[in-house]
Amino acid sequence: MHALVVIPTYNESATIERAVLRALDATPDLDVLVVDDASPDGTGAIADRLAAADARVHVLHRPGKGGLGPAYRAGFAWGLARQYQVLCEMDADLSHDPADLRRLIAATDGADLVIGSRYVPGGRVENWPAHRLLVSRWGNRYVNLLTGLPVTDATAGFRAFRRPVLEAVDLATVVSDGYAFQLEMALRSWRAGFRVVELPITFTERSEGASKFTRSIVVEALWRTARWGLAGPRRAAGVHPDSVAALPHAV
Numbered sequence: 155m156h157a158l159v160v161i162p163t164y165n166e167s168a169t170i171e172r173a174v175l176r177a178l179d180a181t182p183d184l185d186v187l188v189v190d191d192a193s194p195d196g197t198g199a200i201a202d203r204l205a206a207a208d209a210r211v212h213v214l215h216r217p218g219k220g221g222l223g224p225a226y227r228a229g230f231a232w233g234l235a236r237q238y239q240v241l242c243e244m245d246a247d248l249s250h251d252p253a254d255l256r257r258l259i260a261a262t263d264g265a266d267l268v269i270g271s272r273y274v275p276g277g278r279v280e281n282w283p284a285h286r287l288l289v290s291r292w293g294n295r296y297v298n299l300l301t302g303l304p305v306t307d308a309t310a311g312f313r314a315f316r317r318p319v320l321e322a323v324d325l326a327t328v329v330s331d332g333y334a335f336q337l338e339m340a341l342r343s344w345r346a347g348f349r350v351v352e353l354p355i356t357f358t359e360r361s362e363g364a365s366k367f368t369r370s371i372v373v374e375a376l377w378r379t380a381r382w383g384l385a386g387p388r389r390a391a392g393v394h395p396d397s398v399a400a401l402p403h404a405v
Contacts, residue, residue, distance in 0.1 A: 160229030223335035266348035270312035276354030300383030318396035332371035347394035
């Protein structure tokens with residue numbers, strides 16, 4: 155199944171080359187799209203060099219730092235226009251193991267959205283300070299409580315979508331950024347009646363570059379989650395007609 159992994163970047167020159175090359179090694183039927191927000195450290199130029207050397211690598215340059223959500227929306231729109239059947243998300247800082255892309259993509263045979271989860275059995279987090287782990291764990295419980303979303307790691311940024319999900323959720327109306335973007339996409343997918351599954355992964359805190367985690371990102375996730383919870387519904391719709399669960403072989 156022809157797949158695309160979208161990698162948003164802003165000042166990731168220390169790791170972007172390794173992330174791209176390891177993603178290409180994960181599976182032969184995979185292309186990479188780097189979405190760079192005019193990184194002043196030369197990340198975009200590195201991505202351009204990689205694209206010139208390998209036809210499987212593509213680069214989308216954006217005029218300035220616009221945030222995670224807009225970068226993914228632009229990347230998904232690019233991929234949908236080029237008929238990719240599976241579109242993945244992955245961080246550029248190697249906190250996600252690109253080798254796991256093979257497992258995520260393979261799992262779309264039986265799911266519409268596959269989330270690489272730190273919190274299902276077998277998943278783990280390495281090298282995070284205790285307060286970051288507490289915020290993440292508490293934030294996911296908060297999402298579960300307010301929205302009913304049955305996912306342990308709704309803020310995870312390592313995931314694979316089948317094309318019909320992205321066509322159905324109306325990307326043009328997805329306006330959140332940061333972790334709130336991940337929450338919104340998972341919630342919309344589940345509420346629309348698509349099958350969401352989690353696979354265990356190991357998340358390793360970045361060893362190079364600067365974290366993009368800020369208080370404003372947390373605040374946005376908190377108030378948007380409360381708003382989505384109040385708006386409802388707290389349950390999924392019936393099986394979406396384009397879900398894998400609607401296919402004759404589905405179980």
